[in-house]
Amino acid sequence: MLPTFDPRDTEAGSRILEDISSNAGHIQEQVLEEILTKNASTDYLKSFLNGHSDKGLFKNKVPVVDYEDIKIYIDRIAVDGEPSRILTNESITELLISSGTSGGKQKWIPKTAEEGERRAFFFCLLATVQNRYLHGLNDGKALFFVLINPDIHTPGGLVLRTTTASEIKNRKDRYPEVIFCEDTNQSLYSQLLCGLVQRDAIVSIGTFFASGLQRIIKFFEEHWQEMSSNIRTGQMSDWITDPKCKRTVSLILSKQMPDLADSIDLVCQEKSWEGIIKKIWPRTKYVQAIITGSMAQYIPALEFYTGRLPVVSPAYVSSEACFGINLKPLCSPYDVSYTIIPNMAYYEFIPIGNHQDPNCTNSKDAHLKDHIVDLANVKIGQHYELVVTTCTGLYRYRMGDVLLVTGFHNITPQFKFVQRRNVVLSIDTDKTTEQDLQNAVTIAMHILEPLGFFLLDYSSYADTSSIPGHYVLFWELQLRSNDDFPVLDQVKMEKCCSLVEQSLDLQYKMLRNRSISTIGPLEIRVVKQGTFNVLMDFYVSRGTSLNQYKTPKNIKSEKAIEILDSRVVGKFYSTEVPNQDS
Numbered sequence: 001m002l003p004t005f006d007p008r009d010t011e012a013g014s015r016i017l018e019d020i021s022s023n024a025g026h027i028q029e030q031v032l033e034e035i036l037t038k039n040a041s042t043d044y045l046k047s048f049l050n051g052h053s054d055k056g057l058f059k060n061k062v063p064v065v066d067y068e069d070i071k072i073y074i075d076r077i078a079v080d081g082e083p084s085r086i087l088t089n090e091s092i093t094e095l096l097i098s099s100g101t102s103g104g105k106q107k108w109i110p111k112t113a114e115e116g117e118r119r120a121f122f123f124c125l126l127a128t129v130q131n132r133y134l135h136g137l138n139d140g141k142a143l144f145f146v147l148i149n150p151d152i153h154t155p156g157g158l159v160l161r162t163t164t165a166s167e168i169k170n171r172k173d174r175y176p177e178v179i180f181c182e183d184t185n186q187s188l189y190s191q192l193l194c195g196l197v198q199r200d201a202i203v204s205i206g207t208f209f210a211s212g213l214q215r216i217i218k219f220f221e222e223h224w225q226e227m228s229s230n231i232r233t234g235q236m237s238d239w240i241t242d243p244k245c246k247r248t249v250s251l252i253l254s255k256q257m258p259d260l261a262d263s264i265d266l267v268c269q270e271k272s273w274e275g276i277i278k279k280i281w282p283r284t285k286y287v288q289a290i291i292t293g294s295m296a297q298y299i300p301a302l303e304f305y306t307g308r309l310p311v312v313s314p315a316y317v318s319s320e321a322c323f324g325i326n327l328k329p330l331c332s333p334y335d336v337s338y339t340i341i342p343n344m345a346y347y348e349f350i351p352i353g354n355h356q357d358p359n360c361t362n363s364k365d366a367h368l369k370d371h372i373v374d375l376a377n378v379k380i381g382q383h384y385e386l387v388v389t390t391c392t393g394l395y396r397y398r399m400g401d402v403l404l405v406t407g408f409h410n411i412t413p414q415f416k417f418v419q420r421r422n423v424v425l426s427i428d429t430d431k432t433t434e435q436d437l438q439n440a441v442t443i444a445m446h447i448l449e450p451l452g453f454f455l456l457d458y459s460s461y462a463d464t465s466s467i468p469g470h471y472v473l474f475w476e477l478q479l480r481s482n483d484d485f486p487v488l489d490q491v492k493m494e495k496c497c498s499l500v501e502q503s504l505d506l507q508y509k510m511l512r513n514r515s516i517s518t519i520g521p522l523e524i525r526v527v528k529q530g531t532f533n534v535l536m537d538f539y540v541s542r543g544t545s546l547n548q549y550k551t552p553k554n555i556k557s558e559k560a561i562e563i564l565d566s567r568v569v570g571k572f573y574s575t576e577v578p579n580q581d582s
């Protein structure tokens with residue numbers, strides 16, 4: 001049973017947080033016991049445990065799995081319409097579309113009514129933390145952008161939606177009507193317009209992921225003149241036809257507001273958009289968006305646009321479960337750790353000896369079961385891949401997220417989100433992970449930063465169309481000053497290519513250094529501005545929700561490579577062979 005409390009009651013929430021974090025080991029044992037007792041009779045668990053619900057047996061017999069291993073069960077429920085009980089004795093009410101893909105396909109994660117309650121508990125705890133540390137949040141309004149896609153139904157008759165859409169549609173009374181609009185452009189336009197009209201009331205701004213916030217700022221850049229004209233005339237643009245948007249906006253845009261329009265024009269007409277958030281919404285105290293893991297690449301861009309307002313990275317959550325809360329919401333984006341909430345799921349951890357070597361977690365061998373540890377046994381400074389067992393039918397399910405233990409709150413571990421397990425680039429025996437690439441790109445950008453550039457977004461692919469194959473990085477650069485884009489300095493760009501190579505691991509450098517090298521010089525293709533928005537729009541058009549979108553760091557789709565390639569404005573190659581001794 002989860003404790004209940006009013007999220008506005010900070011004292012009560014804090015007490016619960018202290019209590020659960022002081023009893024994490026015990027709570028975890030209870031959670032596992034409850035999951036096994038409840039679900040011992042499911043087809044899935046029966047096939048390993050023969051109807052028993054013993055915890056020791058569970059650890060011995062139930063395999064550690066990936067999505068691919070359980071997909072067959074999910075498809076039986078989602079496609080063939082078989083009952084939920086083949087996986088879980090909670091009744092599956094919806095399937096959540098996870099942004100993590102499996103072999104290029106979406107993952108469908110079961111959701112139950114009870115899971116909805118667990119999530120509600122998690123978000124009450126999160127609200128407690130925010131009320132405690134983010135002073136002044138209640139002195140005005142929060143402008144939190146939410147975009148949802150239309151529901152899809154599976155052949156078996158279940159609703160398929162994103163986690164956000166699920167939360168919102170199941171608690172309709174809590175949210176303004178505008179966010180139920182399923183047309184992303186109309187919805188975003190209307191939400192921004194509402195935010196502009198109420199600009200003096202806004203004290204915090206946010207969305208789920210930092211990449212989404214960056215997209216919203218770009219959308220604002222493309223539409224501010226039209227929005228300002230709507231405010232001047234008191235009339236919303238004709239292309240906003242969605243009744244929910246029209247009703248919401250008409251409540252606050254009921255008259256001509258030329259002074260407000262003038263003040264918006266004045267800010268937006270400035271040549272540089274540095275600090276635009278703070279200028280447009282001058283009372284903003286915080287910006288909220290997940291900024292850890294692959295989102296860390298957006299920190300410089302957000303610092304630029306927000307005028308260095310504190311960016312709060314609130315939580316570590318997924319379609320599978322809600323995992324952790326940042327108990328120091330005002331810490332630097334680079335220092336964020338999440339404290340695990342022990343009531344949400346049963347957690348196990350696969351230690352990663354050398355986290356640079358992704359092979360050690362990619363294997364499916366039985367050793368995984370021998371090495372895996374539970375929450376009570378993780379060690380500070382050690383990297384782990386997270387494995388979860390939930391009431392919704394996931395048993396020892398590998399999340400694919402690599403976490404680093406940074407400390408404890410009471411006896412509950414705190415984790416830094418490091419990377420997705422996946423290898424993004426691979427040629428021959430080299431395997432470059434998302435984190436390797438991110439570090440290398442950050443180091444190489446030091447060459448361009450003094451010239452006023454920051455990296456808006458990037459991606460990559462292994463080009464094996466010629467021999468030897470080589471890695472290609474697509475970079476979208478932005479000038480802080482908003483001046484016309486200068487001709488890129490060839491020597492400096494080549495230096496960036498070399499620095500990326502120099503910052504990759506020894507294996508990569510060895511393959512580059514062979515007398516007959518098996519990896520060719522790394523290439524950076526600079527793309528014109530707006531390219532990564534077009535890429536995002538492409539993925540959104542194929543069913544990804546803008547709220548969940550994370551730029552793929554490894555592009556596989558030919559169409560997506562075409563989108564990037566058709567917008568290349570400069571190609572540069574490394575001219576030095578990386579030094580293996582450094």
Ligand code: AMP
Nearest residue numbers: 098099290292293315316317318319417
């Ligand atoms: P989805 O299921 O589409 O909501 O995506 C969940 C995934 O997003 C997780 O498995 C992580 O890889 C990523 N994610 C969620 N929260 C965070 C966070 N706070 N920092 C970094 N990545 C995150």
